[in-house]
Amino acid sequence: MRQPFSIATFCAGAAMLVLAACGSSSSPGTTSNSGNPSGTSDPDLSGPSASLTGAGSTFDQPFFTRAFYDYNQKNSGVTVTYASVGSGGGIAQFQAQTVNFGASDVPMKASEIAAAKGGTVLQVPVALGGVSISYNLYGVKGGLHLTGAVLAQIYLGQIKTWNDPAIAALNSGVTLPSQAITVIHRSDGSGTSYIFTDYLSTISPAWQSGPGTGKTVKWPVGLGGKGNEGVAGLVKQVSGSIGYVELAYALQNNFTYAAMQNAAGSYVEPNLTTVAADAAQKPNVSATDFSIVNQMGSDSYPISGYSWVLVYQTQTNTDNGTALVKVLDWLTHAGQISDAKPLDYVPLPANIQQLARTTLQMVVDSSGKKLLS
Amino acid sequence: MSVGDVTGGRDVRRPSRHIRLGDGAYRRVLQGFGLFVLAIFVAVGGVLFIQAWPAFRHSGAGFVTGTNWDPSRAIYGAIPFIVGTLITSAIGLVLAIPIGIGAAIFLAEYAPRRISGALGMLVELLAAVPSVVYGLWGFLVLGPIFQNTIEPHINFLPVAHGPPLPVGVLLAGLILAIMVLPTITAVTRDLANAVPATSREAVYGLGGTRWQMIRTAVLPAIRVGVVGAVVLGLGRALGETMAVTFVIGNTNAIPNSLIAPGQTMASLIANEFTEATEPFHASALLGIAVLLLVVAVIVNVFARLLVWSVSREVRETV
Numbered sequence: 001m002r003q004p005f006s007i008a009t010f011c012a013g014a015a016m017l018v019l020a021a022c023g024s025s026s027s028p029g030t031t032s033n034s035g036n037p038s039g040t041s042d043p044d045l046s047g048p049s050a051s052l053t054g055a056g057s058t059f060d061q062p063f064f065t066r067a068f069y070d071y072n073q074k075n076s077g078v079t080v081t082y083a084s085v086g087s088g089g090g091i092a093q094f095q096a097q098t099v100n101f102g103a104s105d106v107p108m109k110a111s112e113i114a115a116a117k118g119g120t121v122l123q124v125p126v127a128l129g130g131v132s133i134s135y136n137l138y139g140v141k142g143g144l145h146l147t148g149a150v151l152a153q154i155y156l157g158q159i160k161t162w163n164d165p166a167i168a169a170l171n172s173g174v175t176l177p178s179q180a181i182t183v184i185h186r187s188d189g190s191g192t193s194y195i196f197t198d199y200l201s202t203i204s205p206a207w208q209s210g211p212g213t214g215k216t217v218k219w220p221v222g223l224g225g226k227g228n229e230g231v232a233g234l235v236k237q238v239s240g241s242i243g244y245v246e247l248a249y250a251l252q253n254n255f256t257y258a259a260m261q262n263a264a265g266s267y268v269e270p271n272l273t274t275v276a277a278d279a280a281q282k283p284n285v286s287a288t289d290f291s292i293v294n295q296m297g298s299d300s301y302p303i304s305g306y307s308w309v310l311v312y313q314t315q316t317n318t319d320n321g322t323a324l325v326k327v328l329d330w331l332t333h334a335g336q337i338s339d340a341k342p343l344d345y346v347p348l349p350a351n352i353q354q355l356a357r358t359t360l361q362m363v364v365d366s367s368g369k370k371l372l373s
Numbered sequence: 374m375s376v377g378d379v380t381g382g383r384d385v386r387r388p389s390r391h392i393r394l395g396d397g398a399y400r401r402v403l404q405g406f407g408l409f410v411l412a413i414f415v416a417v418g419g420v421l422f423i424q425a426w427p428a429f430r431h432s433g434a435g436f437v438t439g440t441n442w443d444p445s446r447a448i449y450g451a452i453p454f455i456v457g458t459l460i461t462s463a464i465g466l467v468l469a470i471p472i473g474i475g476a477a478i479f480l481a482e483y484a485p486r487r488i489s490g491a492l493g494m495l496v497e498l499l500a501a502v503p504s505v506v507y508g509l510w511g512f513l514v515l516g517p518i519f520q521n522t523i524e525p526h527i528n529f530l531p532v533a534h535g536p537p538l539p540v541g542v543l544l545a546g547l548i549l550a551i552m553v554l555p556t557i558t559a560v561t562r563d564l565a566n567a568v569p570a571t572s573r574e575a576v577y578g579l580g581g582t583r584w585q586m587i588r589t590a591v592l593p594a595i596r597v598g599v600v601g602a603v604v605l606g607l608g609r610a611l612g613e614t615m616a617v618t619f620v621i622g623n624t625n626a627i628p629n630s631l632i633a634p635g636q637t638m639a640s641l642i643a644n645e646f647t648e649a650t651e652p653f654h655a656s657a658l659l660g661i662a663v664l665l666l667v668v669a670v671i672v673n674v675f676a677r678l679l680v681w682s683v684s685r686e687v688r689e690t691v
Contacts, residue, residue: 021647049639084645085647086647086648087647087650088646088647088648088649088650088655089646090648093516100582104650105648107652112650141445182536182538187618187623187636187645188644188645188647189444189452189644189645189646189647189648189649189650189654191648211445212445212446213445214444214445214651215648215650215651216444216445216645216648216649216651217443217444217445218441218443218444218445218446218480218625219624219625221625222624223538223540223622223624223634224622224623224624224634224636224644225623226618226619226623226643230619233512233513234539237516237517237520237539238520238538238539307621308483314513332635356620
């Protein structure tokens with residue numbers, strides 16, 4: 001008997017430590033958000049008390065931890081606990097109804113929705129991110145020009161050296177060394193890899209019929225790093241390397257990154273504005289048509305994508321359901337400015353915020369009453 | 374009252390009912406503990422196998438013989454990871470065995486008592502360092518040194534060709550050697566210390582040197598135990614996850630050179646499990662765990678056979 005008891009105690013202790021750490025890391029700078037910047041309508045937060053749980057994407061975790069802490073400060077009746085177990089685990093727990101909501105970097109597929117026990121699934125875009133192309137090239141600072149076609153050829157192993165004519169043609173005036181290119185990719189499955197391979201597949205037929213699009217693909221060449229920090233570490237250590245990292249990570253670490261040619265033909269560096277410009281070009285994203293890479297518009301940064309929250313349309317517990325849609329509505333509106341932006345997530349464009357609200361307004365309780373007006 | 378108190382007229386061969394009851398209970402409790410270990414093994418293996426079954430059925434024999442791992446197309450072949458696991462563990466043991474045993478003999482036979490005590494404690498501390506720390510150190514410190522000062526001088530060898538990188542199979546093997554070393558050293562030193570002084574004095578009495586004493590009195594006596602220590606180390610090397618993930622380069626292909634990147638079974642699971650949402654992907658990763666268990670069992674059986682043959686040899690020579 002002693003053995004299970006001590007394991008349970010240990011787990012509880014570890015969970016408390018994690019919670020304490022999350023709480024303390026997200027507390028600074030969150031007190032003065034009562035004002036409402038940028039004209040997003042802050043909904044009425046009052047409502048029933050509830051203790052909600054969610055699980056899923058690790059990409060969302062810093063944003064969610066901070067945002068749910070802030071929400072609890074504004075409305076102490078509602079606490080949300082989020083476990084960043086990865087999108088796969090999040091979908092599995094959501095399907096089994098062991099959590100109130102799931103979060104995934106890629107929307108659930110029809111087959112996954114069919115396996116969900118709680119009925120119709122609604123998927124809401126909740127966070128927007130970009131993927132920056134980072135490199136380590138002696139004598140070449142940030143702003144190297146690249147096109148999607150050249151990037152695909154590099155990642156296919158067809159362009160092998162930095163002074164290849166295809167790269168040189170895009171960068172007149174830059175002295176490129178004859179060094180070999182070392183390709184770095186993510187070794188763990190990730191939404192960042194999904195967006196990156198989605199972009200390469202959109203641009204390059206050879207990539208689409210080769211490695212294809214996915215969170216984990218068969219990379220033709222290169223080294224794998226675990227997580228953004230793994231890729232960043234390898235790029236830093238290997239001279240002549242190129243890798244892709246999530247935009248928030250690149251901005252926080254002051255990385256040098258390439259300017260990518262977009263669909264309109266201009267070279268654009270990744271930042272909060274250019275990724276938002278790309279996303280705003282496609283106001284009608286849905287769970288089945290969610291790719292926003294390579295959109296038109298001269299300011300659009302072409303390697304971008306959403307992360308999604310998963311909720312059941314019919315909420316069996318009215319109080320929990322009401323609290324849930326209110327939290328998510330706040331998260332996709334005011335929370336974008338107060339909590340996503342300071343962490344270098346790209347705030348959702350206004351038309352996507354509206355889409356999130358219209359989707360959440362479809363949520364009903366078991367009597368069919370709408371939970372968000 | 375002592376059981377051995379025969380002067381009281383009580384027959385010690387027939388213990389009191391009270392003691393017999395206690396004896397039985399003690400035996401049953403120990404039996405329970407033994408069965409508990411067995412139950413854990415069966416439960417873990419069974420659950421893994423059940424969860425892995427869909428992937429086994431999907432890929433068939435190709436799961437064990439295939440060299441292609443492409444989750445986005447639901448193709449799963451485990452050969453690159455089996456090869457990666459065996460190569461890195463082999464490198465780790467080849468490096469760790471001579472150094473580990475040598476250090477242990479030094480500590481037990483040559484080092485002054487004070488140094489031996491301090492060094493011995495350090496060795497035990499090394500065994501307690503979490504593997505993630507070895508991984509970070511390997512990635513941040515050893516990797517660049519390896520890339521700049523070692524790899525350029527060995528990549529003329531056919532087995533080590535290719536561009537120098539701060540990660541790769543050889544580096545992973547080196548990190549594993551460092552992690553396995555304390556286990557082998559600590560166990561071997563304790564074994565050497567336990568060799569009776571009379572055996573040593575016998576060799577000295579015949580006019581033997583210290584080296585002759587070690588060779589004829591110490592090493593034969595501890596052989597079996599040392600093989601056991603190596604098996605313990607091998608277990609750690611086969612299953613090591615975090616440290617290997619940091620330094621192996623995480624490339625899902627059979628490494629074509631010792632300094633090329635690769636992937637082991639354990640590091641593959643650590644890398645891909647959290648976002649395994651492709652069809653059969655999570656199931657295939659659990660299938661890899663089943664294979665790892667099978668490989669570990671096979672390697673352990675071989676090691677047992679080795680111990681058995683060595684100990685028989687010892688019995689025959691004594």
